[in-house]
Amino acid sequence: MADSIQLLPDHIANQIAAGEVIQRPASAVKELLENAVDAGATEIRLIINDAGKSLIQVVDNGRGMTETDARLCFERHATSKIRQIEDLFHINTMGFRGEALASVAAVAQVELRTRRPEDEIGTYIEIENSQVIRQEPCATAVGTSIAMKNLFFNVPARRNFLKSNAAEMRHIIDEFMRVSMAFPQLFFSLSHNGQQVFHLEKGSLKQRVVQLLGSQYTSRLVSVQEQTDYLNIQGFVGKPDAAKKTRGDQYFFVNNRFIRSGYLNHAVMQAYQDIIAADSFPMYVLFIDLNPEQIDVNVHPTKQEIKFEDEKIVYAFVQAAVKHALAQFSITPTLEFDIDAGIQQLDAVSKPFTEAQQTAASNSGLYQTFTKQNQAHFIEKGPAISGNNFNGTSALDFRGNETAGLKNWRDFLGPVTGKGPEVSGNSGASGFDWELPRKKWNLLEHGDLLQLQGQYIIAPTPQGYLLLHQQFAHERILYERYAAALIGKPVAAQRSLFPANLDLTPADAGLLNELIPDMALLGYLIEPFGQHSFVIQGTPADIIAGNEKSAIEHLMDQYKHFSSDIKFSRREKLIRSLANQHAIKSGTLLTQKEMRQLATDLLNCAQPNITATGSPTFIEFNSDYLSRLFSQ
Incomplete structure (x- = not known):
């Protein structure tokens, strides 16, 4: 019987390692920037095309490499930082494993130019699929320039899993910000498709x-x-x-x-x-x-x-x-x-x-x-x-165990039922017909509504009363309204007589650019105006004039909050963010007419009993339950 265990070829082993180290363009950016810092550079430039899919290039003025080092740095586990096992416990550098460049060379076409200050001529190396296909002397500045082209060109399945350019660029900006923030004494720049995104002069941490x-x-x-x-x-x-x-x-x-x-x-x-x-x-x-x-x-x-x-x-x-x-x-x-x-x-x-x-x-x-x-x-x-x-992740929320509380509410409400508009994600729908409960409650015929603590609304019914949470109820109403807007019923926009300018950080500007088409359907008319600036031409009619900028800034903040949950689409995150932001907040006093309209709109929703995030919008107190509360 033939032996069944064999050693993997180097190029396959490198691709497996690349799966851990280079998961997306931002992963390569991180590794290359850290190598430039370790090389003693005082100026580091990052050049990106097509969100890193076609080009990632880092140019530094560090110490450069000899011809032998330039060739050896692409070998797996090649590193200048570890000589003996004890060195693993005294690591002060950024990169040390010796896997980064080998992984890069396994999934991209790489060009390296490098020269030390004491050398008159530098070294040029071209690598494809872990194989050196060209090596020659070259004239180049002191330091190192390494360019990755056509990331995942030989791993099409991995390339297909990459997100949109805007999404991948946000990840790149995140990695760039983390490295450049750690070293304010160094110059950093970032350009994307020929446009400069960051130009960071040396300075203080502040x-x-x-x-x-x-x-x-x-x-x-x-x-x-x-x-x-x-x-x-x-x-x-x-x-x-x-x-x-x-x-x-x-x-x-x-x-x-x-x-x-x-x-x-x-x-x-x-x-x-x-x-x-x-x-x-x-x-x-x-x-x-x-x-x-x-x-x-x-x-x-x-x-x-x-x-x-x-x-x-x-x-x-x-x-x-x-x-x-x-x-x-x-x-x-x-x-x-x-x-x-x-x-x-x-x-x-x-x-x-x-x-x-x-x-x-x-x-x-x-x-x-x-x-x-x-x-x-x-x-x-x-x-x-x-x-x-604690579970070791950075997405922990230490404000208490809300899940247990919600479970108790849902036990009282009964099973989560109803079916809302299909957008994406899961808003808890299960196909319940709400027509009979609506007829049973018939709120409009049974007396005045009462607001309690500026947060709850008591609505009498023939069998008892409903206790509505005014903010959560309004969130449900807005969620379904915005969901309908994205599938054919756009929200009317009110154009501004004096359009407001909005300046954002590069990361937020990239995010807003991605959201502009969908926001137009929801009543926000926003146009790019310069690199990181925008003009707000119009907003939904319910946005008070003069609050346009803060409304969009809060929307971006809320959107990033929902972005931590990867199972939702961009549109789902957007309408959840808008519903949360525009809902009337606790402490807002409502007139009798406003309370009645809120209750009516809620009960006309396709799924009135919970918000999109699973919070209950109301609790029903019927006569049987009330009798049991006071029975001996």
Whole structure:
């Protein structure tokens, strides 16, 4: 019987490795940018065509390579950073596995030009399908230029899985922002199809943050600076008024490497507790520097997840550092008033800070944490954090277990029923006929409606009453209205007498460009005006004049919130975002006419009982249930 096990040919092994390392154009961008940083470059240029599908090129002015190194760098597991096993535990560079260029060469046509400062002539290498097809001397600038052409040309199945150019370009911009944010002392530029997207001059971290995330943060950043024997933390957090409904502007770096950590994100969220709304997310850009021996960066192919030797210590330091920064800048809630003479006579104001009080303060755990040698070991144990709260992803939501609450509501409502308009995704439809319940309730004939706490509406029925959640009810109404608009009944747009200009970050501009055709059907008439600017020519009639810009900015924020769920199409995310944004909010007082119209519109929906996201819109209290509540 013949042997059945055989070694894979190198080009097949490289393609398998490429499946882990190069998943999309943005993956290659990340690897090439990190190599340029490791090469000691001070200027790094990224050139993209067709969202990376036809060209990804990185040009740097780093140290360059010899002819032998230039040829060897495309071999698998070829690296200049690892010599012995101990080196794995002292990694300070970005790339180290030696898989990136081999993977790139396995799935693209690659051209490399490189020259060292001490060499008069450089090296040109052309590779296709892991095979060197050309190598010769060439005249080139000091540094390295590596160009990937026709990504996945030899793996058509992988190429077919790529998203639209706008979607792939957003991923590229994300990777570019992460690398360039970590190294503000370096020049970076990004151009796409001949147009410059970013031009980032060398500067401070604050300048780089504002360049990348937008000028709205210029006066809304709080500096974080904590140095300890165990680790150092620096960077910025946003003031409470900069909090958003999405996690987008949140960045953790460990030893200048971008990481995802739901655990550390929870530490920051705890520091903001009671300062921002429960459904908001703070902005932060935080750099953690610690001994490489205390972390393992080799736990994931993309190196975006790492393991800490003692994650509880890191958690405590991050939380304390952010709290300290917020307190220093008087961000925590305070009462503002003029101090009267009586207050000035109080002991706390008039008497000095005694030695006994000073001693008590210096013996506190927080004081020792940041002042004593090896202070990491003096951290006081706080309440345990259940491991069930974390699953290792960056998309965690630590605002409580809402699913359990919704389940209880649904138990009371009975099975989720009804069938709404088919757009995409799953809005909970199962084909129930709502005609009979509508006739049974017949709200218009049974007395006045009552608003409760500016949030609920009590609508009497012959058998009892319905308790409507006004925001969720309106969301359901708008969802079905927008769904109908996208399949043939466009929302009427009201043209503006004075069109407003809208300036966005490059990432948001790319997203809006992708949404413009569908937004036109929903009443938003938006036209590109320059590279990252737009003109708002018209909006739905219910948008108050002067609020056009904020309405679209909030819509983008909400859309990115829904974008974390990949099972929904672009259109589904868009109409969910609009329904959420335009729905009347809790606390809005309604007239009798408005309440009656809301209740009527809800019961005329194809599926009135839940929102598209599964929240109940009403609960029915019938006479039998009410009788049981008061029975002995």
